[in-house]
Amino acid sequence: MIGAVQPDVVAHRGASAHRAEHTVAAYALAIEQGADGLECDVRLSRDGHLVCVHDRKVDRTSSGKGVVSTLTLERLSQLDYGSWYPGMPETADELLRPPDESERGVLTLESLLDLVEANRGIKLFVETKHPVRYGGLVETKLIAMLRRYGLARPKSKEDSPVVMMSFSSRAVRRVRDHTDTLPTVLLLDQLSVTRWDGTLPSYADYTGPGVHILRHDPDYVERARSFGAETYVWTVDDAEDVALCTKLDVRFLATNSPATTVKLLNR
Ligand code: G3P
Ligand code: CA
Numbered sequence: 001m002i003g004a005v006q007p008d009v010v011a012h013r014g015a016s017a018h019r020a021e022h023t024v025a026a027y028a029l030a031i032e033q034g035a036d037g038l039e040c041d042v043r044l045s046r047d048g049h050l051v052c053v054h055d056r057k058v059d060r061t062s063s064g065k066g067v068v069s070t071l072t073l074e075r076l077s078q079l080d081y082g083s084w085y086p087g088m089p090e091t092a093d094e095l096l097r098p099p100d101e102s103e104r105g106v107l108t109l110e111s112l113l114d115l116v117e118a119n120r121g122i123k124l125f126v127e128t129k130h131p132v133r134y135g136g137l138v139e140t141k142l143i144a145m146l147r148r149y150g151l152a153r154p155k156s157k158e159d160s161p162v163v164m165m166s167f168s169s170r171a172v173r174r175v176r177d178h179t180d181t182l183p184t185v186l187l188l189d190q191l192s193v194t195r196w197d198g199t200l201p202s203y204a205d206y207t208g209p210g211v212h213i214l215r216h217d218p219d220y221v222e223r224a225r226s227f228g229a230e231t232y233v234w235t236v237d238d239a240e241d242v243a244l245c246t247k248l249d250v251r252f253l254a255t256n257s258p259a260t261t262v263k264l265l266n267r
Helices: 024-032 073-077 092-096 109-118 137-148 169-178 211-216 220-226 239-247 258-264
Strands: 008-012 037-044 123-128 162-166 184-188 206-209 230-233 252-255
Touching (some): 024 037, 109 123, 109 137, 123 137, 137 169, 162 169, 239 252, 239 258
Parallel strands (some): 162 184, 206 230
């Protein structure tokens, strides 16, 4: 039956409509708001640490400037990742609240995994950025870290606390070469969907279109399902898109405001 199962709500860069993206505060709030999963982007610092930053440079989301891969973790840690954010308080009281430390520091993947471990049942969707620039190192380091946490080889893909994602088929394939049980999402943007024939490569478990793709091609989800693939959709922030994803039975939807989406889903 269409719309029988509700999608899981994934907080895109944390509850990034209400807190500065990729901060501990944004992820903690997402959990409070009822998110089922958390999404983050990872890059390598100059000295080989996995840090959660979306852009190639820190300019937009911190008090500093520069390309992430040219800055050491020590330098990245000296920057403030909260003050740039104009803020969208949830309540009037929050307008007067000064930002606390959880809204300022650089977030390492390790800290985020600690948060996920402390909140059993929450799924973490890790998107690796720029696999070409890093020559595969970001995926190798990711797998090594997941091994340390005992998360690289989950017993079942459905129950895995971590899911790996990328727009790069090469990056997804690399992860599959390391471990065949860690679930993966091959993300698709507008450009790549024109080349999509409805099948999914064997190294990917889920297909990950932007919601704009579903608006133009509502048969997408059912076509993917006929090839055995469930769908992860990003970034779903308004009522019409939430209704579309529910109607089409998508498996996961990523949103900047879990609070709004959870409400729209009547949960
Ligand atoms: O969840 C996938 C989505 O995050 C991809 O786009 O640019 O926000 O990383 P972007
Ligand atoms: Ca992302």
